[in-house]
Amino acid sequence: MASSSDIQRGDAIHPGDPVIVSRYTTPKRINHWITATSLILLALSGLALFHPSLFFLTGLFGGGQNTRWIHPWIGVVLFVSFYIFFFQLWRANIPRKVDFVWAAHAKDFLAGNEDKLPELGKYNLGQKVVFWAMAALIVVSIVTGVIMWDQYFATATAIPTKRIAILIHSIAAVLMICVFIVHVYAAIWARGTLRAMTRGTVTGGWAWKHHRKWLRDLAGHGRIDPAE
Amino acid sequence: MSNSPITAVSNPPVQPVSADLGPRDLKRRSATLDLPPPERQLTEVAKLIDVSKCIGCKACQSACVEWNDTDPGVGENVGVYENPGDLNPNMFTLMRFSEWVNPETDDLEWLIRKDGCMHCEDPGCLKACPSPGAIVQYSNGIVDFIHENCIGCGYCIKGCPFNIPRLSKADHTVYKCTLCSDRVAVGQGPACAKACPTQAIVFGSKEDMKAHAEERIEDLKSRGYENAGLYDPAGVGGTHVMYVLHHADKPHIYSDLPDRPEISPVVETWKGAVKYVGLAAMGIMAAGAALHGLIAKPSTVKREDEEHAEALVEEAPKNGEGV
Amino acid sequence: MTNAWTDIKNTDLVVVMGGNAAEAHPCGFKWVTEAKAHRGAKLIVVDPRYTRTASVSDLYAPIRPGTDIAFLSGVINYCMANGKVQWEYLRNFTNASFIVKDGFAYQDGLFSGYNEEKRDYDRTSWDYVIGEDGFAVTDPSLQHPRCVWNLLKEHVSVYTPEMVERICGTPKEKFLKVAELISTCSAPGKVMTSMYALGWTQHSSGSQNIRAMAMLQLILGNIGMRGGGMNALRGHSNIQGLTDLGLMSHLLTGYLNMPTEKEPDFAKYMETRQFKPLRPGQTSYWQNYRKFMVSFQKAMWGDSATAENDWNYHYLPKLDVPSYDVLRMFELMYDGKVNGYICQGFNPLLAFPNRAKLTAALSKLKFLITMDPLETETARFWENHGEYNDVDTASIETEVIQLPTTCFAEEEGSLTNSGRWLQWHWAGGTPPGEAQHDTWIMAQIFLRMRELYRKEGGAFPDPLMNLSWDYADPNEPTAEELAREINGRALTDVMDPADPTKVLVPAGKQVLNFSQLKDDGSTMCGCWIYSGCFNEQGNNMARRDNHDPDETGAYLGWTFAWPVNRRTLYNRASADLSGKPWDPTRKIIEWNGEKWTGYDVPDISPTAKPEEVGPFIMNQEGVSRLFTRGMMRDGPFPAHMEPFEAPIPNVMNPKMVGNPVSRVFVTDAEEFGTSAEFPYVGTSYRLTEHFHYWTKHNRVNAALQPEFFVEISEELAKEKGIEKGGWVRVWSKRGSVKAKAVVTKRIRPLVCDGKTVHVVGIPLHWGFTGAAKKGFGPNSLTPFVGDANIETPESKAFLVNIEPSSGPEEASA
Numbered sequence A: 001m002a003s004s005s006d007i008q009r010g011d012a013i014h015p016g017d018p019v020i021v022s023r024y025t026t027p028k029r030i031n032h033w034i035t036a037t038s039l040i041l042l043a044l045s046g047l048a049l050f051h052p053s054l055f056f057l058t059g060l061f062g063g064g065q066n067t068r069w070i071h072p073w074i075g076v077v078l079f080v081s082f083y084i085f086f087f088q089l090w091r092a093n094i095p096r097k098v099d100f101v102w103a104a105h106a107k108d109f110l111a112g113n114e115d116k117l118p119e120l121g122k123y124n125l126g127q128k129v130v131f132w133a134m135a136a137l138i139v140v141s142i143v144t145g146v147i148m149w150d151q152y153f154a155t156a157t158a159i160p161t162k163r164i165a166i167l168i169h170s171i172a173a174v175l176m177i178c179v180f181i182v183h184v185y186a187a188i189w190a191r192g193t194l195r196a197m198t199r200g201t202v203t204g205g206w207a208w209k210h211h212r213k214w215l216r217d218l219a220g221h222g223r224i225d226p227a228e
Numbered sequence B: 001m002s003n004s005p006i007t008a009v010s011n012p013p014v015q016p017v018s019a020d021l022g023p024r025d026l027k028r029r030s031a032t033l034d035l036p037p038p039e040r041q042l043t044e045v046a047k048l049i050d051v052s053k054c055i056g057c058k059a060c061q062s063a064c065v066e067w068n069d070t071d072p073g074v075g076e077n078v079g080v081y082e083n084p085g086d087l088n089p090n091m092f093t094l095m096r097f098s099e100w101v102n103p104e105t106d107d108l109e110w111l112i113r114k115d116g117c118m119h120c121e122d123p124g125c126l127k128a129c130p131s132p133g134a135i136v137q138y139s140n141g142i143v144d145f146i147h148e149n150c151i152g153c154g155y156c157i158k159g160c161p162f163n164i165p166r167l168s169k170a171d172h173t174v175y176k177c178t179l180c181s182d183r184v185a186v187g188q189g190p191a192c193a194k195a196c197p198t199q200a201i202v203f204g205s206k207e208d209m210k211a212h213a214e215e216r217i218e219d220l221k222s223r224g225y226e227n228a229g230l231y232d233p234a235g236v237g238g239t240h241v242m243y244v245l246h247h248a249d250k251p252h253i254y255s256d257l258p259d260r261p262e263i264s265p266v267v268e269t270w271k272g273a274v275k276y277v278g279l280a281a282m283g284i285m286a287a288g289a290a291l292h293g294l295i296a297k298p299s300t301v302k303r304e305d306e307e308h309a310e311a312l313v314e315e316a317p318k319n320g321e322g323v
Numbered sequence C: 001m002t003n004a005w006t007d008i009k010n011t012d013l014v015v016v017m018g019g020n021a022a023e024a025h026p027c028g029f030k031w032v033t034e035a036k037a038h039r040g041a042k043l044i045v046v047d048p049r050y051t052r053t054a055s056v057s058d059l060y061a062p063i064r065p066g067t068d069i070a071f072l073s074g075v076i077n078y079c080m081a082n083g084k085v086q087w088e089y090l091r092n093f094t095n096a097s098f099i100v101k102d103g104f105a106y107q108d109g110l111f112s113g114y115n116e117e118k119r120d121y122d123r124t125s126w127d128y129v130i131g132e133d134g135f136a137v138t139d140p141s142l143q144h145p146r147c148v149w150n151l152l153k154e155h156v157s158v159y160t161p162e163m164v165e166r167i168c169g170t171p172k173e174k175f176l177k178v179a180e181l182i183s184t185c186s187a188p189g190k191v192m193t194s195m196y197a198l199g200w201t202q203h204s205s206g207s208q209n210i211r212a213m214a215m216l217q218l219i220l221g222n223i224g225m226r227g228g229g230m231n232a233l234r235g236h237s238n239i240q241g242l243t244d245l246g247l248m249s250h251l252l253t254g255y256l257n258m259p260t261e262k263e264p265d266f267a268k269y270m271e272t273r274q275f276k277p278l279r280p281g282q283t284s285y286w287q288n289y290r291k292f293m294v295s296f297q298k299a300m301w302g303d304s305a306t307a308e309n310d311w312n313y314h315y316l317p318k319l320d321v322p323s324y325d326v327l328r329m330f331e332l333m334y335d336g337k338v339n340g341y342i343c344q345g346f347n348p349l350l351a352f353p354n355r356a357k358l359t360a361a362l363s364k365l366k367f368l369i370t371m372d373p374l375e376t377e378t379a380r381f382w383e384n385h386g387e388y389n390d391v392d393t394a395s396i397e398t399e400v401i402q403l404p405t406t407c408f409a410e411e412e413g414s415l416t417n418s419g420r421w422l423q424w425h426w427a428g429g430t431p432p433g434e435a436q437h438d439t440w441i442m443a444q445i446f447l448r449m450r451e452l453y454r455k456e457g458g459a460f461p462d463p464l465m466n467l468s469w470d471y472a473d474p475n476e477p478t479a480e481e482l483a484r485e486i487n488g489r490a491l492t493d494v495m496d497p498a499d500p501t502k503v504l505v506p507a508g509k510q511v512l513n514f515s516q517l518k519d520d521g522s523t524m525c526g527c528w529i530y531s532g533c534f535n536e537q538g539n540n541m542a543r544r545d546n547h548d549p550d551e552t553g554a555y556l557g558w559t560f561a562w563p564v565n566r567r568t569l570y571n572r573a574s575a576d577l578s579g580k581p582w583d584p585t586r587k588i589i590e591w592n593g594e595k596w597t598g599y600d601v602p603d604i605s606p607t608a609k610p611e612e613v614g615p616f617i618m619n620q621e622g623v624s625r626l627f628t629r630g631m632m633r634d635g636p637f638p639a640h641m642e643p644f645e646a647p648i649p650n651v652m653n654p655k656m657v658g659n660p661v662s663r664v665f666v667t668d669a670e671e672f673g674t675s676a677e678f679p680y681v682g683t684s685y686r687l688t689e690h691f692h693y694w695t696k697h698n699r700v701n702a703a704l705q706p707e708f709f710v711e712i713s714e715e716l717a718k719e720k721g722i723e724k725g726g727w728v729r730v731w732s733k734r735g736s737v738k739a740k741a742v743v744t745k746r747i748r749p750l751v752c753d754g755k756t757v758h759v760v761g762i763p764l765h766w767g768f769t770g771a772a773k774k775g776f777g778p779n780s781l782t783p784f785v786g787d788a789n790i791e792t793p794e795s796k797a798f799l800v801n802i803e804p805s806s807g808p809e810e811a812s813a
Ligand SMILES: Nc1nc2c(c(=O)[nH]1)N[C@H]1C(S)=C(S)[C@@H](COP(=O)(O)OP(=O)(O)OC[C@H]3O[C@@H](n4cnc5c(=O)[nH]c(N)nc54)[C@H](O)[C@@H]3O)O[C@H]1N2
Pocket: C017, C018, C019, C020, C021, C023, C024, C025, C046, C047, C048, C049, C051, C063, C064, C065, C066, C067, C068, C196, C197, C198, C199, C200, C233, C234, C235, C236, C683, C684, C685, C686, C687, C688, C689, C690, C691, C692, C796, C797
């Protein structure tokens, strides 16, 4: 069954009132927060160089020189942490037909009429888009970032290449920040979501509302803790 | 000879100024949005390098090393006369040698060009620089790096149409020819011009240098170099280091001197459109989210959702049973 | 130089041939740039390599090393054939019209009188016909078949453009372009300057190269002219001073000669020196020789030199051989005949030919003293540096004593530049570490030796014991004291020859210049040609007045030029027979009816009437010599001679090897290679980035040219599979070196006598001490043979072979 791929290690239902559903294991959450922190630091340090009006942000990193050297290293951290995360989640993020049906009725989703929508697996298309967008943009960033990383790779590529790299890097950064805003906003807007990343669990109701199929699968596969 | 321009050999080539060039002389300042106009307008200066007079002796190179107290290091011979092999953070200027057979005469010409910062009127390095005040342009046209403000990002390297600035591994700032701004400030010509035995390098007001170039071009034309001319490329708004070339119609034969240099359109896009569109996009995104958060109601999980979930769990096979 | 550096700006045509002025004399070269920029002057470069000088030239022609005589004779032939001659100048100011003895002849590359066994000429036939009046016979109409002009015409007639191409490899069209441009300077209003250096001197026929150009310049009427002249570009900052002050084994100061064994007494010595005029009314300035000689001897030995003892003539060494030049000294050393050697500011291990022989020679010394500011290779000849200096240290017993000296910049004194300007300079720094001034060291050696002689006696202590040494601090004479001594002073009152009751120079005062010197012991003078440098007006060498009325480039108020502050030698020849400048825009001096006036000090008595006294007052003839009589060992006219190692046989006489009268030591003769074994022509030279073997000790220069390399053509590289920047091995009969390869279009193969000749260019600046990468330099390869007249080693043309190789091995630990 295709949708069973949505079930990941550690996903489980804990009966009770409310029902609690484990969505992320602790290592996953730690990793997510490393990713999140890196990206925020990257955005801040990157933006400091992006525009003169934001140069003051270098102050957060102890000045321009520090900002300059630390940013790419954080980028490396981001890349590593995100891609560990990526390989754990990628199957659940493969878009399915149902996602498109769902997306076609996204209006209802925003209006809170989720009952009119097909039942979803672990992630909705919006999340999947974030996932894949980040995956792509981070690759783009690291590739372009390394090309323009003059401290170590000054002679590796020619200047015209570097120019294109930096152009792409800044565009990617802008896109990533936009995606990031969407992602974080969505997490806040859909109440009850944040705890997935803070505690690793969501309530059964949250799962029923947003990812019913995932919940059904979990239940169907007996991913239920013995009742206490 | 009487009307020949003032050169570095007759100091001072431009009026000495009361003190060092400083903040009040800035015409441009990197990453600075509202720079007040300079308090005084200094005479626009220029260094004129007459390639046709240059004998490739590298006296300019050694004078530059001596004056700036750098140590370019002892490299190796890789089969050419260029040494060091390229500009580096300790070598701000480099004689480049190219052996060119003139297709018209079939005669060999050894074109020797002194490479270094051109001190562009519209400097790509400065345009690219993200750090306020790391690159400045004085009202006399000199483009200078202010090392304490430099963060070592290397953007200037990408911004420069002439491939000039070099990043130092030692202090992580970028170096290039300063046009001896410290000497010019006190009314002296650049060290390289001073050392040049043939006066292939002369220094003075840009106007004088252009006039001098005219004389030189006339002389070259009289020797059969029909295309002799001045290299003061308009693409970068003109430069404060100019060349007299025997073959001004093909600058690229002089060790790849750009034929029509300009700040790369990629750089222009990066430092232009991307900045505006990018800031706008991020702004709109953030504002949109904020606005949505304020206006739209959040998506909340209802009591009945929880109940559905409980019901589902009740019906479901217990752990391990159905796997 | 006959003229001065600053004078070059006045020229119409610069010919740089036998030198590389832009690289070896960049600062002087600025005057070429001036002439080009402000006078529209043209620059011709004739060099085996397309040099940095060539890079700013109007016309470049390649030439095979060692064939300049053929080229220049070709140009002379061209000028003669096309009537491009400054006729009036030629007739009046040269010996073109002099009739030559019947016995003189030239055939098969040899002049009359050759003795193969002695490797020398009997030069008696090389002379003028002397008339009954004791003067040389002339034919001003130049019709006489035995007049110099007609003999010369015949002599150069073989050097057709085709012959030039055949010998020199210079394409005919290029040669003709050069000849044509040069020939335009026969017009009285057009001048050419010749700038040359080692490309001409470092050949076994080096002196004749220079002769050939000097003759051409005379034919074009360019000697004595503003913007003209024969301009030897001297090497070290004070090498002109070195020769002027007689630091050569066969010279005393001011080109007075060291006595030879054939001149056991003063009378005999003087007999052959006070030349009488060969034409009526001429000056023949060497008539004053005795005054200069006696004043010199008084400077040396003060009161002990008296008329009775012939001014201590017996103190002077008497040469048993023509000279004890460096080659001969090393030959003697090699033979184990030298115990000790003092190398003061000299690095022969890198500078002289056949390093293997030099190393062997130095190893046979008991002691070697070096006086140098730097760690020279010579001082370290015993140290093993792997392939770079592969010696067996343990077997060398020579005791080496290194005395650190200051460098010229750290002391006060004067340097004589190529333009004969004595320029005073002041110490730029204090001696570092243990370094001492050369004068201090020399004084110490002298004082301590004298003390030893006083205590212990010796074979012949007199010259030493009586050496005049009256300096304020005997331990270290000052530069000023020495300069005053060189200038000379009156020892007793010197009376005015015109009015013997008048004191011209009171006793103790400096003489004004050498015109006040006497041969009666009343004056002393260390070096007569320098006299005037430091007289009662003060230190004229320290003058820095750069006014230049009418911008003639003379700068009479700037320092002091010998002789008597004259800036252009033979400047009388810049004016026609009646004393009017040939070219009014180039006036130097002019006869105003009573005396000579103008911008420079006249090179003639100021009241000598123009029609009577010839411009070349140092010559007995009063005119210049197209035919040198017996004054050069290898011929009164230059004739093409191949280098000792040549890629093709001499086309004039295939059996003739090298210069037939050059001195060759027996062991060296065996070490000449043949073109079968060594097919390529090696030539050595300097690069602008380095000064000899000093600047490799400086990190800046080392950065600008870090590593030893050789230059070869693209064709040779291809033939041999040599890559740009790759390692090659170059070897000759005498040794082998490894270098990086610079493959260039600037050296191209030449076709000589039907054979393709490749040139391998070898710059000389690397050794095994210093900041630059270790390297070899060319002298492991060069032959141990010199010019026939002056023994300058033949470093510019020899035979080598080349192949791709691996890099050299360093010494293990
Ligand atoms: N930078 C620098 N300058 C120096 C010196 C130095 O070491 N470095 N040394 C100084 C000294 S001591 C001296 S003596 C002078 C020497 O000054 P130069 O004589 O000008 O120098 P070189 O490089 O020895 O030789 C000059 C040229 O002669 C060419 N040549 C070789 N053989 C022939 C030939 O047969 N015919 C012709 N026409 N050309 C030939 C060579 O290719 C070379 O380009 O330089 C002085 N100046």
